[in-house]
Amino acid sequence: MEGQSLVLFFIFISVFSGDVEGGLGEGEGEGEKRMFVFGDSYADTGNNRIALAAAWKYPYGITFPGKPAGRFSDGRVSTDFIANYLGMKTPIAYRWRKQLAGRMKHGMNFAFGGTGVFDTPAPYPNMTTQIDFLQQLIYDSVYTQRDMKTSLAFVSVSGNDYAYYIARNGSTAGFPAFISSVVRQVGVNLRRMHGLGVGKIAVGSLPPLGCLPANTAPSSFRQCNKAQNALVDLHNRLLLQAVTDLNNQTGSTSFFILDIHGAFQTVFNRTRPHQAGSPKFENPLQPCCMGVSAAFSCASVDENGVKKYTLCSNPKSTFFWDTLHPTQEGWRAAFSTPPLQNSLRQLFQY
Ligand SMILES: *[C@@H]1O[C@H](CO)[C@@H](O)[C@H](O)[C@H]1NC(C)=O
Ligand SMILES: *[C@@H]1O[C@H](CO)[C@@H](O)[C@H](O)[C@H]1NC(C)=O
Ligand SMILES: *[C@@H]1O[C@H](CO)[C@@H](O)[C@H](O)[C@H]1NC(C)=O
Ligand SMILES: *[C@@H]1O[C@H](CO)[C@@H](O)[C@H](O)[C@H]1NC(C)=O
Numbered sequence: 001m002e003g004q005s006l007v008l009f010f011i012f013i014s015v016f017s018g019d020v021e022g023g024l025g026e027g028e029g030e031g032e033k034r035m036f037v038f039g040d041s042y043a044d045t046g047n048n049r050i051a052l053a054a055a056w057k058y059p060y061g062i063t064f065p066g067k068p069a070g071r072f073s074d075g076r077v078s079t080d081f082i083a084n085y086l087g088m089k090t091p092i093a094y095r096w097r098k099q100l101a102g103r104m105k106h107g108m109n110f111a112f113g114g115t116g117v118f119d120t121p122a123p124y125p126n127m128t129t130q131i132d133f134l135q136q137l138i139y140d141s142v143y144t145q146r147d148m149k150t151s152l153a154f155v156s157v158s159g160n161d162y163a164y165y166i167a168r169n170g171s172t173a174g175f176p177a178f179i180s181s182v183v184r185q186v187g188v189n190l191r192r193m194h195g196l197g198v199g200k201i202a203v204g205s206l207p208p209l210g211c212l213p214a215n216t217a218p219s220s221f222r223q224c225n226k227a228q229n230a231l232v233d234l235h236n237r238l239l240l241q242a243v244t245d246l247n248n249q250t251g252s253t254s255f256f257i258l259d260i261h262g263a264f265q266t267v268f269n270r271t272r273p274h275q276a277g278s279p280k281f282e283n284p285l286q287p288c289c290m291g292v293s294a295a296f297s298c299a300s301v302d303e304n305g306v307k308k309y310t311l312c313s314n315p316k317s318t319f320f321w322d323t324l325h326p327t328q329e330g331w332r333a334a335f336s337t338p339p340l341q342n343s344l345r346q347l348f349q350y
Pocket of ligand 1: 117119126127
């Protein structure tokens, strides 16, 4: 299970991102809708700002907004695609709430790269604290009860809790029990959002972590790690049960799953070289940007500024940007698959 500890470990050490720009979203609608975002680097658009975060260094952000600005990608991330689908602007990152107060009506992004539902070494708020931030804004009357009713929460839990567990314990012993406790905590968090009056609450399924480049590197990006993906499947089964139970217990249809796992899997299946159809990504498991050795990551340079990473010639040609995160084109492809299109249709009805 060495590969797994490595991957999961990578997830939390490569702490992430944020964006500075005002007009980040593509959507134009003003409407009543607003989105609140919680979670990690798959959703963060600018909260995680430590001087060393790779997301604030070249070549992150080269596609959008054109310079490093905190997103852990070459460009847009999941939050941007969801906002765009809903016809709204990307909600501002929490850290910009004072500077961009005029845009708070679109909601707010509380996601911090590197975080989990439990504490991780990332010096950033876990999801409980992220929800505290929203609660405080409600107490401060920044958002009204009516605002909350027409709001959507997007919750991204992409594996940092598991990374930290492995790093601490050094093995996957006891993993199933830990997965249960992570999903239980996710359930507690979702229920709390509901208690704050959020109308719709969408939690992403866990992506197939065994297919992240960090985990497929040993097979030259050809083989997903089946043992890791089996654990991911357990998480997703428990998550589906938790969401079903929450709807049942609250007598509502407020809670649902955004099928990020199904979307990634669909892209990987489609683009396998032996599959029919026109593959968009030559090898979907191979990242665009990666360290020249395992000791280095995308964006790392030596003391003389010499690059310790390689960059593909066109980030549009790969699904993954770095060893953990999709490119903008990867996210675009994922959001175009039936699993995520179906999830988005439910979102649109809120
Ligand atoms: C989240 O962080 C807060 C503040 O550090 C801490 O008190 C709390 O126990 C953490 N919650 C979980 C579920 O780990
Ligand atoms: C994993 O590590 C945590 C923290 O050290 C510990 O509480 C837990 O019992 C460990 N679990 C297993 C199965 O070793
Ligand atoms: C909700 O759960 C209860 C108890 O398990 C069960 O009896 C009931 O049929 C469930 N309702 C729905 C709508 O699933
Ligand atoms: C992808 O392919 C695998 C193996 O053929 C299959 O089990 C799985 O259902 C497929 N998933 C999707 C989402 O197409």
